[in-house]
Amino acid sequence: MEQLPEWAYNAALASMPLQTPLRLRRLIGLGAAGHVWEMLSNNERPLDGIPDDVWRAWQSCGQAHLHGVTEQCISAGVSVVSVRDQGYPDVLLSDPEAPAVLFLRGNSAVLNNRRVGIVGTRNATQRGKYFARELGAALAAEGVCVVSGLARGIDVESHVGAMAQENGCGPVAVVASGPDVVYPREHHRIWAQVARNGCLVSEAPPGTVPEPFRFPMRNRIIAGLSEVLVVVESQSKGGSMITVREALKRDVMVMAVPGSPGVPASEGTNDLLRDGCAPVTEVVDVLLALGLHHRNGSVASIERDAAADDEREVLRAMGRDSCSVDEVALRASLPVVHAAVLLGRLEAKGWVANSGGWWETLIV
Amino acid sequence: MYAAIRSATLLGTRGAPIVVEAHVGVGIPAFTVVGLPDEGCRESRDRVRAALLSSGLEWPNRRITINLAGTGERKGGAGMDLAIAIGLLVAQEVIHPSAIEKMAFIAELGLDGSLRPTAGMAPLVDAVSDYEVVVAGSAVAESMLARPPYLHGVGTLRELVDVLINNQTWPDIDHFSVNVVEDAIADLADVRGQHSARLALEVAASGFHHMLMVGPPGAGKSMLARRLPGLLPRLTEDEAFTCAMVRSAAGIGSGVTVATSPPFRSPHHSVSMAAMVGGGSSHIRPGELSLASHGVLFLDEMGEFAPTVLDALRQPLEEGVVSIARAHSSVTMPAKCLLIAATNPCPCGAGTPTRCHCTLHAKQRYLRRFSGPLLDRFDVRIHLVKPSTVDLTSDSPGESSAVVAQRVAHVHRVSLERQGCLNSAISAEQLDDVAPLSRDAMVWLRQKLDEGHLSGRGYHRIRRVARTLADMHGEHEVIKSEWVETAISMRVSVVTQAEFH
Secondary structure, eight states, X not given: OOOOOHHHHHHHHHTSTTOOHHHHHHHHHTSOHHHHHHHHHTTOOOSSSOOHHHHHHHHTOOHHHHHXXXXXXXXXXXXXXXXXXXXXXXXXXXXXXXOSEEEEEEOGGGGGSEEEEEEOOSSOOHHHHHHHHHHHHHHHHTTEEEEEOOOTTHHHHHHHXXXXXXXXXXXXXXXXXXXXXXXXXXXXXHHHHHHHXXXXXXXXXXXXXXXXXXXXHHHHHHHHHOSEEEEOSOOSSSHHHHHHHHHHHTTOEEEEOOOOTTOHHHHHHHHHHHTTOEEOSSHHHHHHHXXXXXXXXXXXXXXXXXXXXXXXXXXXHHTTSOBOHHHHHHHTTOOHHHHHXXXXXXXXXTSXXXXXXXXXXXXX | OEEEEEEEEEETTEEEEEEEEEEEESSSOEEEEESSBOHHHHTHHHHHHHHHHHTTOOOOOSEEEEEEESSSSOBOSSTTHHHHHHHHHHHTTSSOGGXXXXXXXXXXXXXXXXXXXXXXXHHHHHHTTTSEEEEEXXXXXXXXXXXXXXXXXXXXXXXXXXXXXXXXXXXXXXXXOOEEEOOOOOOGGGOOSOHHHHHHHHHHHHHTOOEEEEOOTTSOHHHHHHTHHHHSOOOOHHHHHHHHHHHHHHTOSXXXXXXXXXXXXXOOTTOOHHHHHOBOSSSOBOOHHHHTTTSEEEETTGGGSOHHHHHHTHHHHHHSEEEEXXXXXXXXXXXXXXXXXXXXXXXXXXXXXXXXXXXXXXXXXXXXXXXXXXXXXXXXXXXXXXXXXXXHHOSOOOOOHHHHHHHHHHHHHHHHHHHSSOGGGOOTTTHHHHSOBOHHHHHHHHHHHHTTSSOHHHHHHHHHHHHHHHHHTTOOSSBOHHHHHHHHHTBOOSSOOSOOO
16 A cells, blocks of 8 residues: 555544544544554554444545545645644644644744734624724734634635735634635635635635534634734624633633624624723724734824815714715715715725715724 | 407507407307407307397397407407397397498496496507497496597497487487596605605606615605606606506506506515516406506515516516517507615615624525616615604705706706607617716726726616716716716615625
8 A cells, every 4th residue: 555645644534524623633642644544444443432333434434535635635735734743833732622633725834923813793894894904904014913714794804904915924714614615605816815825724624615513613723823812893692702712711812892882793892891801992902912012103004095185074074973975965064966976986995885875984 | 140340359558459240040059259269258158148138139049150350369358248249139130230330349248238348448449449439338438538539338238229220319428528637646845854865866757767775664765766756747648648548458547537647556566477567367468567657666675576577577677668478469568667666775674784683694685686687777776774863853844846846857858859868768879979978987987897896787877877967967068077976876786795805
């Protein structure tokens, strides 16, 4: 039998049916992956407490499985590291629930930088998304690695922001599906971009579909990779709150962005603040928490064209409220047509955003 | 033994003249109707028999054949009952053929021998208006819509036979005349606030642009839509006539009046395909689309309509007519209406982004029911938000319908003079001539095209709406950038809320 590299056996073990993180860790703990694979091929049962049907399923994975997974990893450009390997992220080595095998796309060296997790709801407000983008951009410019989940809403915006900076630190995206299975599908461009500039990390082998149970599990890796976890917007229950719990288990500092009372997208973050989390009211707060900045320094932000005088008047009139066109016209004492035109121009420049007829200013 | 009587049958919204041939011959007693009759025609036999006997006339106990000669179409309705009865009487030589030579008969018969109106009296009478038309007394008013030169209304078959045999005088119908009414349409002044929506409504009326309103319940979508007919100009005589004919053909409402205000149709979302575009199993009836012709078709809760029904609207809206093709026949009906639709932004309908609990997925699923090509038909697509309490309680009412209607009429006049059609109907080739853009406007549009915010079709539609906006503000030549930008702001994207990264 030809000998495959060690990573191929790691990948094969990780992608066996009925595999769980705990079982995988125990298997990898037995010794070199090639050796463990051989034991399974010889119908040995080197672990206790594993049900019979699992053993049977594992032992029925023949050479075809091994070669199939290996080829899949190669064709998807995915590298495989186990806790025993040199390339395994140091930060996860001490993690009690660290995944035994990681599938990576991109450059995992970005994890050697300072790391901040940015998480939040998929149902974010326009301003929440804008804040996540600004935060991502400022952190990347300071050489901080943004860790998030590439989900809709806050997650993806933080990545967009991080990559909007030239020469910024590449972000890390911890995803629940296989690193080659784009989910949600409208994010296919940014997946490729993260793999190019930063690193896509997954516990799941290539080809794994995003089953619901994988998302909470993915959140523990985000928590484990972060030094500081920032919750931008979150409902009182949701994936972000799972990440927060995982972070607290690991003594990771959790910070939250306050929101208006009664807004569903901010209920969770406001709860966190009440429970004693540090607030983030501007981007600098996070940099201060990392010890990277002082209050008087200027913070990098996403560039946009300056607003003209009449446009600035509109921004001032809108303040931080959600306004309809009619309200904007009323507040700025403009005819409706004029207000609509100015809002259109501001939107094109990226100063305001519209959702369902409501306009919000994108000013932190 | 043989007789030929003129009558008419309904094809969609138009009547078609036919000849009812009756033959009474020797043989085993039987009654056969040939010539593509539908079920209603076949039932004539029993009605005619009972009516003849009730009127003290004789039913020929011989072999009777009725042929509905004329078009190759399927004939429907009970309007030929009277013609069949007269045919039998002529064939039996009770009535002399010369007495009915220049006449046409359109009425349903009751079992007691009374004459009754049937659906579509106006178009039916119109089809045979070269002749003296005999209808039921109660159908005279509706028949008058077709303005036939000679019209007789009689109450019963007996009465009619008396006139035809004994040369009695026709019953008097002079006191019937066409009633012209104006429907009461709610006034736009009742709408408080909603300045941008009012503007959009005026644009829709001025250029005949189809309009979609997306907004939470209580934002006033229906309220605005119901006021739209009041902004459109009164119907011309021809248009009013067409509308009345369609209504008569559909057999709805009081067919006795001609309304000069544009029709407003608001079908419930459970409407079937046949009821929307026209059709039906036996004979083809006009649908809501035709009933709204020259007026407004309002689809409230557009998301609840069956997707097939919505998609069936696309072609008629473009062409202004709806064609129903069947194996035996093909019927064309008017469908030149202004479509205005309303929908909630998401299943929960909370309205404000901060209050909405719907997931993106739920929202997408809700709005994905509208096909892209259908959404493309809406030149004006606006978001509506609930008016603030300040607006609702403020004392100052908005402009009244009359004031706005005057401006709308002006834009209609200007655009008809300039290009012979309303602004929404400007062809793509004509656009450069009649809707030239200023340099700024061109740059702005080019930028939107480059950024991918605008499709090629959207580009033309924006230019048409911008033309209307400029016309509304008295600028009939080159279109300034301002109007193009406003037009773009009135074409919000409804479905693409997923952000592509």
